[in-house]
Amino acid sequence: MSGGIDYGNLMHRAMRGLINDVLMGVQQTGLPGDHHFFITFDTQHPDVELADWLSDRYPGEMTVVMQHWYEDLEVTEDGFAVTLNFGDAPERLYIPYDAIKTFVDPSVEFGLRFETHEEEDDEDDDEPTPPEGGPDEGPREPVKHDAEVVRLDSFRK
Template sequence: MSRSIEYGNLMHDAMRGLIRQVLLDVAANGLPGNHHFFITFDTEHPDAELADWLSDRYPGEMTVVMQHWYDKLEVTDEGFSVTLNFGDAPEPMYIPYDAIRTFVDPSVEFGLKFEQQESVEDDDADLTQQDESELEVAEDTPKAAEIVSLDSFRK
């Protein structure tokens, strides 16, 4: 197969970089104004770290809120750690960026949603189930693209 540009993965990397930059600013300067975050993440991600009682209570995914009280926010290239308050019980956790499913700042109506990526193994399984002749035809068929002239929009 030919090499292709993986725009979806590149976009996810850029969006995670944006989250990192926002969290770095918050770690250095605190949350400005009414800003606050709802962060939904995969609690079963192999690099996520949270108390057993939290992962038991929220199997699969969990949404945390960073607003009035948070402590020890530390931001790295791979993720961030923070201590949050759960019913007057401070709990430290580590959330890798690639475990984040949504990142929302409702104070400015901003949000990011990460689509779940299929693993490479799943893609390979799909390819092995297709007829080889279909793959050859698909690879040889040029992709059609519609080109729109900007002149049609000019007055």
């Protein structure tokens, strides 16, 4: 799609901006009413920071809940840090927005899901990946991302 509008990446950026705005508000005034968040993220993302025992226990992805007990929420342009309680063991986490897979606020039936073509290609691609070429190969196509609003039926009790 050379020279076209990359709606997928634009949507991802907008959705991450929305998460940033929401968390900035929570940082300033706390969680209003019954709002709370289920945040699923890639624990293998290179910029994620979490305790070794958590990354060992959740080697692919992890879902955290921000509701009753959280401390020291620090929101930046690239991600957020928060201290959460894991069985009476407070742990500090840093989660970059790029690592987030889903962001859900079940109190208002709102959710976002981030997907990549790379994940879809792995499932649907029966052809082997060609070997990488030499320096004359030219630039590689960037991984394209799709954005999707999550249906909350699966999160309901």
